[in-house]
Each structure stands twice: as C-alpha cells, then as structure tokens.
Amino acid sequence: MSHLELADIDLAFGTHSVVRKLSLRLEKGRIGCLLGPSGCGKTTVLRCIAGFERVAGGEVRLDGELVSSAALHTPPEQRRIGMVFQDYALFPHLTVAGNIAFGLRGMAAREREARVAELLAIVGLAEQGGKYPHEMSGGQQQRVALARALAPRPALLLLDEPFSNLDVELRERLSHEVRDIIKATGTTAVLVTHDQHEAFAVADDIGIMNEGRIQQWDTPYNLYHRPRNRFVADFIGQGVLLPGTVLDDRQVRVELGTLHSAIPVECGSGCHNCARGCTVDVLLRPDDIVHDDASTLKARVVKKAFRGADILYTLALPSGTRVLSLVPSHHNHAIGENIGIRLDVDHVVTFHDDSSEALL
Numbered sequence: 632m633s634h635l636e637l638a639d640i641d642l643a644f645g646t647h648s649v650v651r652k653l654s655l656r657l658e659k660g661r662i663g664c665l666l667g668p669s670g671c672g673k674t675t676v677l678r679c680i681a682g683f684e685r686v687a688g689g690e691v692r693l694d695g696e697l698v699s700s701a702a703l704h705t706p707p708e709q710r711r712i713g714m715v716f717q718d719y720a721l722f723p724h725l726t727v728a729g730n731i732a733f734g735l736r737g738m739a740a741r742e743r744e745a746r747v748a749e750l751l752a753i754v755g756l757a758e759q760g761g762k763y764p765h766e767m768s769g770g771q772q773q774r775v776a777l778a779r780a781l782a783p784r785p786a787l788l789l790l791d792e793p794f795s796n797l798d799v800e801l802r803e804r805l806s807h808e809v810r811d812i813i814k815a816t817g818t819t820a821v822l823v824t825h826d827q828h829e830a831f832a833v834a835d836d837i838g839i840m841n842e843g844r845i846q847q848w849d850t851p852y853n854l855y856h857r858p859r860n861r862f863v864a865d866f867i868g869q870g871v872l873l874p875g876t877v878l879d880d881r882q883v884r885v886e887l888g889t890l891h892s893a894i895p896v897e898c899g900s901g902c903h904n905c906a907r908g909c910t911v912d913v914l915l916r917p918d919d920i921v922h923d924d925a926s927t928l929k930a931r932v933v934k935k936a937f938r939g940a941d942i943l944y945t946l947a948l949p950s951g952t953r954v955l956s957l958v959p960s961h962h963n964h965a966i967g968e969n970i971g972i973r974l975d976v977d978h979v980v981t982f983h984d985d986s987s988e989a990l991l
C-alpha cells in the first residue's frame with residue numbers, strides 16, 4: 632500500500648477541465664514532485680491532496696484512508712497535512728518560536744517548548760527563536776515555515792513553489808537543505824515546481840505534468856535517459872532528434888554525417904515494435920556527444936555557451952545537421968573551429984515518426 636495514492640482524479644473549474652484522470656503513488660518517506668509548465672494544474676493537484684479543492688471523480692488516499700472522492704471529502708484540518716507556501720505565510724506578530732509552536736496547541740507547555748527547540752535545531756536556527764519574521768532573510772523565513780509545517784509531525788508535507796521568492800544561489804542551497812531536513816525527519820512530501828533543477832535537487836520521484844495529466848512518473852534518471860514521450864524528452868534537459876534507421880531489435884543506425892555515414896547504437900529496450908528499415912527519431916543528449924581529436928567525424932562549432940564547469944557547444948555536422956555537445960570547459964574551442972566528435976552512449980531512446988510515444 633502506498634502512503635499517498637491518487638487514482639483517476641478529475642477536476643474542472645466550470646467548463647475548464649484542469650485535472651484529467653490523474654493517478655500517482657508515493658511510498659512512505661519519499662519526496663515526490665509535480666513538475667510542468669505554468670498552468671498545467673500542479674497547484675490544483677496539491678490543493679486536491681490538501682483538501683482545499685473537491686475532486687469531481689477518482690480517489691485520494693492517505694495512508695490507506697480514503698480522504699477524497701466525488702462522494703466524500705475529509706476537511707483539510709483532519710488530514711494531518713503540513714504546508715509550505717511560496718510566500719512563507721508566517722504570522723508577522725509572532726516570534727519565530729511562536730510561529731513554530733502555532734500548530735502544537737493542545738500539547739503540554741514543556742513538551743511544546745522541547746519540540747520547538749528541536750525543530751529550530753533541525754532547520755539550523757537554534758539561536759533565532761526570539762526574532763520576528765521581518766528580522767530574518769527570505770531563506771531563513773522559509774526554514775521557519777518548514778519548521779512550522781513539520782512540528783506537528785504531519786502525515787504528509789506539501790510544498791508549493793517554496794523557493795520561488797529566493798535568488799538563484801540561495802534557491803539552490805536551500806533546496807538541498809530542505810531535502811536533507813525532510814529526509815532526516817522521515818517525512819513523506821510532495822513538492823510543486825516548474826523548475827527542473829529544483830525538482831532534481833529535492834525529489835526522489837517526479838511526475839511530469841501537461842494539460843492536467845501526468846505524462847511520466849519516474850526517477851530523475853529515467854526521465855532524462857528514458858523519456859516516455861516527446862513532451863517529456865523536450866521538457867527535461869536538452870537534446871536533438873536525429874533521423875535513424877532500425878537495423879534489428881537491438882540496434883538503430885544514426886546518420887551523423889557524410890564522412891562517417893552511420894554509427895550503430897544500441898536501442899534502450901529494443902525497437903521490437905519497429906520493423907527493420909523503419910525510420911525513427913533518435914534522441915541525443917548533449918552528454919551523448921563527446922570531443923575526440925582522434926575521430927574522423929568532424930563538426931564545426933557554431934555557438935558556445937560557457938557555463939563554468941562545462942561548455943555547451945552547438946555543432947554543425949558535415950550534413951548541416953546541428954547537434955549539442957556538453958564538455959568540460961578546459962576544452963575551449965573557438966567558433967568556426969572544426970573538432971573531432973564521437974558518440975558516447977550505452978543506449979538511445981527512439982520515437983516513431985507518427986507517434987509521440989517513445990519506443991523503449
């Protein structure tokens with residue numbers, strides 16, 4: 632039994648269908664993430680889990696218990712869910728300790744104080760309990776919001792774009808810290824974001840959403856290396872699709888250029904649905920193409936983006952086709968230079984011409 636289970640949930644605002652037969656399962660102690668473009672319905676799904684929206688169909692189960700269906704709606708306050716929002720939503724008139732203690736009403740005073748102290752230590756604010764929210768930085772305020780949400784030991788923690796108000800550097804640091812804190816407390820959590828780097832940094836399982844549906848629910852590795860359809864392939868990471876020809880059930884030939892007309896590549900789990908000679912699109916990621924001075928396959932540098940540790944090159948093959956190549960930045964080539972390249976892949980993912988589904 633999964634800790635959180637959504638089965639075929641539907642929701643519409645008026646005639647606008649926003650969530651469509653959406654299903655997912657999240658195991659206890661794991662961090663799930665809903666990732667997708669603006670307006671695809673991520674926050675609405677989170678609100679369905681929290682109980683702020685009623686589902687029109689399907690079921691939401693928390694720890695095996697049915698909390699939402701068309702016929703049943705457990706109110707939010709009875710779901711034991713903790714929430715962290717983009718704007719922190721701290722009480723300005725309460726101290727940091729007061730904010731964290733807020734959800735612990737009903738607990739004996741001494742016990743409550745001990746729990747607040749424990750949470751302050753977990754989020755690295757042990758000496759700051761007496762301050763007010765306006766005396767703290769954005770990153771500190773978000774850690775207080777996290778401590779407040781975790782204090783009552785929620786059955787599930789929901790985080791809605793929690794890092795959006797922070798600058799890029801802090802966002803990256805805090806996302807790692809937040810993951811560590813959630814993991815250290817053994818909490819099961821669902822994060823909503825439109826930023827894939829944030830999703831990769833925090834989540835164990837990610838659901839790529841588009842138009843109210845989950846396109847693929849998978850680990851970050853599989854989303855990048857084994858995208859199920861063209862939408863996921865395009866949304867996660869960069870890459871190019873090159874024409875390929877199926878050789879047999881394990882191999883596809885990619886045309887990389889006129890000098891070296893073909894390179895055989897193993898196909899992920901076989902192209903068994905595809906007959907020999909069938910034309911497919913082969914997904915090549917920037918890390919699939921490496922520089923190799925010894926290679927006779929040459930490509931011309933047409934664009935380069937310096938990113939610190941690495942450089943993302945746009946290269947033109949002899950055929951004119953463009954590919955992307957990501958290499959350590961000490962391989963610093965000039966625009967117009969011809970460099971040797973080769974494929975460095977253990978499998979590739981292919982798509983049929985007439986289908987958006989990947990052949991894995």
Ligand code: ATP
Binds near residue numbers: 668669825
């Ligand atoms: P973003 O990343 O921009 O926050 P999202 O993926 O979280 O987007 P939602 O906020 O879930 O998307 O919204 C999904 C769709 O539902 C949007 O078209 C939005 O305009 C619409 N919507 C959301 N809430 C309501 C509401 N209360 N009434 C009517 N339409 C709504």
